[in-house]
Amino acid sequence: STGLREHKFGIPISQVEDVYERAKSLRNIDPAGVSCHIGSQLLETAPLLEALDALLVLVDQLSSRGIAVRHLDVGGGLGVPYKADQKSPCPTEYAGCVRERVAGRDLEIMLEPGRSIVAEAGVLLSRVLYRKQTGGKEFVIVDAAMNDMLRPALYSAHHEIIPLRQKGFGTIHADVVGPVCETGDFLAREREIANVFPGDLVAICTAGAYGFVSASNYNARPRPAEVLVENDGWRVTRERETYEDLIRGESL
């Protein structure tokens, strides 16, 4: 939704020529590039390629006004499969389509993929604390919360949640929630998940993008450790935070 008209980002393409004319008239500004980012988590490349086509028309329009664009930044946006039935676009195919469209032009092309590089490389591990039935619903309370993984609370993002050990006890229909004192503290709602019990470890999948970086200390919760798994080994790349970390820098 980054590129929707009603949102704060960018400037409408209809205003670009005037803005670049103004930039050209300024002594210390060289309007050398055009940059766009239409949105994130796109599972089809068609909108990205449509945007590129529009940018190329714009580059030609600017060129006819004596503004030579030398850099074209087409932004990020390639999606990843958060759900088992989703299929993500192939970066190589996308690059091929971009290449085809810009062939023969004297343009440096930049791409800014974020999520598609790292999302699938990360999982958030969490331990089941309790099970609770209330209001006719089943809740699985885990030790990770909205402060560790904000995406579900922020925009109802879907992350698959799977047990580390499949014990074959069937499935349950439940909300998976954290221990933070907010109704919005959930990792999954109304989800069919494995029948897990206190002590079990679960993986909150596809957590490598916009995951840890959005973690906070809300509710005085130290952030978890980050661990890099490489071949058969692993190492801690960020220490688990402690209570001392929470109060460091504070004084009365």
Ligand SMILES: Cc1ncc(COP(=O)(O)O)c(C=O)c1O
């Ligand atoms: C300007 C810009 N470029 C690139 C990205 C990365 O997007 P994505 O992770 O969807 O590839 C973002 C994300 O919001 C962005 O705002």
